[in-house]
Amino acid sequence: MVLVAYGILIEVYEGERSRASDNNMLGSFILYGLPPAPRNHPFDVCFSIDEDGILTVSAEEKTTGNWNEITITNDRERLSTEEINRLIQEAKMYQAEDKKFLRQANAMNALDDCVYKMRNTLIKKDTNSKLCSQEKEKISSAIAKATNLLDYHNQLDEVDVLEDYVEELKSRFERIVGKIG
Template sequence: MELFEECMETVDKCLTDSKMGKGSVRDVVLVGGSSRISKVQELLQDLFDGKDLCKSINPDEAVPYGASVQAAMLSEGIKNVPDLVLLGVTPLSLGILTKGDVMSVVIPRNTRIPVRKTQVCCNLDNQKRVPFSVYEGERARANDNNLLGSFVLSGLPPSPRGHPLDVSFAIDVNGILSVSTEEKTSGNKNEITIINDKDRLSTEEIGRLIQEAEKYRAEDKKFLRKANAMNSLGYYVYKMRNVLKKDISSLCSKEREKIDYAITKATNLLDDSKYQYEVEVFEDHHKELASFFESIASKIG
């Protein structure tokens, strides 16, 4: 029974990936010999609220029939081909490596192509060059995914942390991926182009990565929460340091010592942790730091 339920989970995931509800499905077509199993048909019909299953196509012939139609459409010499539109999609999510080995997704899996999407990322203090690594996959850690290529945006003007950099992903009708980044102030830009047959995964490898993402979903969720908590705490410490560069003469010596201690403690926690602490440690320290800062904010000029 567990295997049958896994089949239904696959159907549910397919609907989720395609952003469709069960009510949007006009026909439920059985494909493959295993779809003849009566229990599979029963569960499938229940999943679609009693909708009749389409059995007019031989389950063993459905896939080759579709492949034949696509081949005919791609062949200029064959006439009388049905007027159909074939929409390609991205088999895996595409994104970049960000702080903490986090995979920041720019184009999600199953996005229709052609497509172009832009994401804004930020630099560090006075960073003159920013490296970019492009990955495909479904894991939260970038290095658990497939590296497609890397490039560097250099010649950046001196600027404080948080200066925006545009990162654009574009996939054309042939599946060719172009990744570009630009710093608007200077106009500096760089890009990389990734062809389908270069450093891309086979169908079997794509399937394996998707299965691994499902297997490690809970672990990845935990990793992502911790990475976000660490990054959030680090950015808050940075903002506090900038605020404290202002006139703090109105603070008493005890308040100054307390805030210096709090910032030092947070910095040491981030520098020494190497992810050995639980996520609650970072979240609680962030709340404690924010609460204390709010209590003295009105005194800072």
């Protein structure tokens, strides 16, 4: 899913791999009319397959009721049985690589989420007034380091670096929240 000006792009893939780019794209649609909302604002995506193998993917934003859908039939962009079997075999061959990619993606998402929460906490006036300048500087430095790790994640061979820093950042964040009350 990609955010589009007050909308979100929903892309539908078939395949067994962790990365979308390693799978077969079946189609896409945009769910427009989304109100400005905080990160992680929920919306529902529903997949249904009828007895003829026709796939319908719909998305709805609950607060506005805005929705859109795409219908994908067997005759358009779908893989043959042989191609599907080939993809399954490829998925088995690349299983270790896919697990590493997924682990890194999860660590990056967790780090990004932690940075987001810390920045928002620092912005709040009641939080800002309860922290001394030294604490604010430590937090800003930790956020800068995390942002740098996120910017250069492709150059990291070790996912452990990201995972360790996520834990360190979460620990700092909990201490800040504990101080503030």
